[in-house]
Amino acid sequence: MTAFGSMGIAQIKAGLAAKEFSASEVAAQTFENIARADEQVHAFLETTEALAQDAAARIDRAIAEGRFGDMGVLAGVPVAFKDNMNLTGTHTTCSSRMLENYVSPYTATCVEKCLQAGALPIGKLNMDEFAFGSSTETSAFGPTRNPWDLERVPGGSSGGSAAAVAAGMVCATLGSDTGGSIRQPGSFCGIVAVKPTYGVVSRYGVVAFGSSLDQVGPFTRSVEDAAFVLNALAGRDPLDCTSQVCDVDFTANLAEGVCGMRIGVVPAFMEAQGLTSEVREKVEDAIAQLKALGAEIVEVDLPHARAAMSAYYVLGPCEAFSNLARFDSVRYGYCDPDHADLGSQYEASRAIGFGAEAKRRIMLGSYLLSSGVYDKYYYPAQQVRTLITQDYTQAYERVDCILTPVSPRTAFKFGEIGDPTEMYLSDMFTISINIAGNGGMSFPVGLGRETGLPVGVQLISPAFKDANMLRVAAALETVYGKAPVAPAFAEEKGAE
Amino acid sequence: MTEHVSQADVRAIAEYARIGLTAEEVVSMTADLNAIIDSLAPITEYDLEGVPPTFHPIGDLSNVMREDKVRGSFTQEVALSNAPKQEDGSFLIPSILGEGGDR
């Protein structure tokens, strides 16, 4: 059996083009592999065999007719989606009891673009409930396990998306990132994980958490694969007012190297409280490698970044409170039975349908937007956003890309962090990028000395110059190699 | 820890957010919210006089609109496909007497 999930996009497409295997075989064996691996990982909430076989049949027909070249950048490539992305006919649960039985009557633009690019839709991936969390432990349908150590979390909120790629079930998945929900699980699972600039990828059809913060991006095991997926995803969508024109070939300058590039480092981040020494060592190593490759390392300051966490825990919950008001038991979602009046049906349905973290964020947002409180937190948070954005703008006058840790530590054990405010700290290095809106990604630079778990470095681009960070990541990849499938899931029979 | 919100406040917020909370949940929620609100202090520590807010992190993008052209709608069946309760082509809800709102 061929483990297509452990192949890269170019490899799968080459095999299809050479007729070494068919797209239908790719689909079928991907599902077989998932059936085996996912028993341990629990990355998938739903697999979509029929949709994948239909798509595969179209690709196979194209191959037979000699049209494979026209079928798109992801033609025949298995891709799976975070479960907050609508795909007609599939459940879109956001890992919440609230949407346990919800079946999408429409498809998100990011999903549609993958399908248009020829991807085989494999299924829907576990996440923290409504993306509230950093561990995928808040999923109402059970946590996802980290393929590198099944006793540990994969990170979150896009934990399923990261774990599926790290375990070699698929070579590409989509996740969403509001405060670090792509980059942090990418780091925990040792893969490439990209949060593009806000506006590069349409949010239409992706269940909203923080509308001004959310952005969709890919998980892959190589920088090139991430660029392929971004090529499929990026661009203005008439259905999303905040999406923007993005005529970039993300693969174009991957091989250019970093010679002459100026890479920023933030001394204050490297001395941050809570940053473990094994993570710091790996980040310093990556800096040294880039220097050796010819990059100029420049110290930059992001003086307002320390307020980013606070601003985030104002803006995120405020937007979430409003975005989640629609889950009211009237048009869809959990409806507690036998209530004589709507008020009690509302309260019971939302009490039962939402988990503890969702309730906390909704409550927090409702409080922060109330009159009197708004001026104390919400408005200043939006002003702080201006200052944080200016920090980045000023830094990018001197550098092309900034390098920082992704997460202060490697993956933690289930239940290890119980206190919500402590959990929030795992996003301390990622959050300011969502506040400012520019692009950030995690690139795996090997395993931590103490825990033996993957460590990622975060590369941060100026807004709409996402190609910069991909170029730096590609350079690092020449040193650290492509991200491996987690050892326990690596193919014995070896497709690589 | 400062008490930013009391248990009574939490009950009022829950009522506004339409989330039924048990007595124990009110207690733990009050503690959680106060801890989180404590952690928001940094944004109150800057001199923000004259700093404009950034409500939309989209640069100079403005006036995004569409033409007044009809796009397809759902059939009634699809519109109601996730309805917990329905009748006569409409969503069915219990009595709304006592609901406030702007009506």
Next chain:
Amino acid sequence: MKSLEEVLETWEAVIGLEIHSELTTLNTKMFCGCKLEFGAAPNTHTCPVCLGLPGALPVPNKAAIESIVLAGLATNCDIEKHSMFYRKNYMYPDMAKNFQTTQGPIAFCMRGHLDLDVDGPAAKERYRLDSLEPGESSGNIVRTEDGYRAHVGITRIHMEEDAGKMVHIGGGEGRIAGAKESLVDYNRAGTPLIELVTEPDLRTPEEARLFMQKLRQIYLAIGISDCSMEEGSLRCDGNVSLRRRGSAQFGTKTELKNMNSFKNLHDGLAYEICRQAQVLEEGGVIYQETRHWDPSAKRTIVMRVKETADDYRLFPEPDLAPYDLSDEFIERVRAKLPELPDQKAARYSASFGLSAYDARHLVDHRATADFFDECMALVAAEKDGSKFAKPLANLIINDVTSYLNAHPEVALTDTPLTASRAVGLVRLQSDGAISSKQSKQVFAAIMEEDKDPDIIVEEKGMKQVSDAGAIEAVVDEVLAANPEKVAQFRDGKTGLMGFFVGQCMKAMRGQGNPKVINDLLSQKLS
């Protein structure tokens, strides 16, 4: 309860209006491409956006923004170039997202006004109008010859979206009270809606009614809405408070809903003013509450007491880009501004010498104004074509309007009265071919038989005789036949003139020109 007139002796009523208009003339909803259509099967004009499905995002309808800017320009508002949409958060089942997308402190249109001409019986509600001389002003009004002109401030017009519709079952007459269940239909959800808020500048129910009528004329003229109060595309809420004459401090206001006709608007406000006066005079307190006008019971009923100000957790809508309207955009909209009713009335007075009253009544309805314009266009080439203006205005304001009132289902353009027939009719009268009495008969015949006026006159043998020679013979005959009456007349019994005219008319079977008869009789009897 005291009458409104009595109440307004002691109390000053302070009234502000909030007027919602659906932009029914657009093709699609505010934030999605679902078709706007009244009366479709439930939930057939819905999509992810207007059903508030998870993940859906709004995209504003450009034509709606153009419409509200047009409304602002037509009501003397400043157009704000920089504004944003906000989310107004509260849960209600007819609102799919459980927030309404609306505007914040800055709306597209701010600081406008309309001037109301109040005259006739309507002016009587105004307290001590007689103490003012024409041209003299007091507060926001100026005394005119036949009433007064009131300057009514418009605070703002903002863009928002309508909610869905609910049908309540199990209660009486579809009301919420007593209903066990409700059905929700989201076809209307997301319909573009503009809300105009006035300053509290209105002082009488008549002013409120006239404001609403005037605004409706303007919206119809600029074509942004069908303004049907019956179908709910034009809706009005009123805020009413009382203060003692001479007091500068506002009283507690109540909000009045369900005034879905001009009559209900007037009567609801009048009732509420009288009710508040009674409560206050009995030493009671007015509570800030929402009240519902029940036209059949002729009273207002409490819907909801507002103990504290509503806290809607308003914040800028992150899914919608802000607005930065260009001068070019605004000027392009301004170019679409048609002649507005006030401008039209002024033109009628200036160009055709019509009285302000006639001019205003012609422009009351777009259809009558258009018809008048069409008629005047037919005679424009004639040397003294404008002499037809007054008789045409009379025809339209009196005969045509009463015909249309009696046939509310018929549009003027669908009647047999074409502009050329109207001109033909007034021409027959001004040429002296028919009398004014005959003119009414011809009008009735046009409407009934769908024929041209000269054919009707011909067929009915109605042609008026104006030939002085023919009439003189008849006059001589009549005088000769009534020597006693002639003698009495000459002795000063001048009231007999009517008798002589009647006799002449009788002899001429009604076709004599009364003016010529009168002139000849006067000559011969002097």
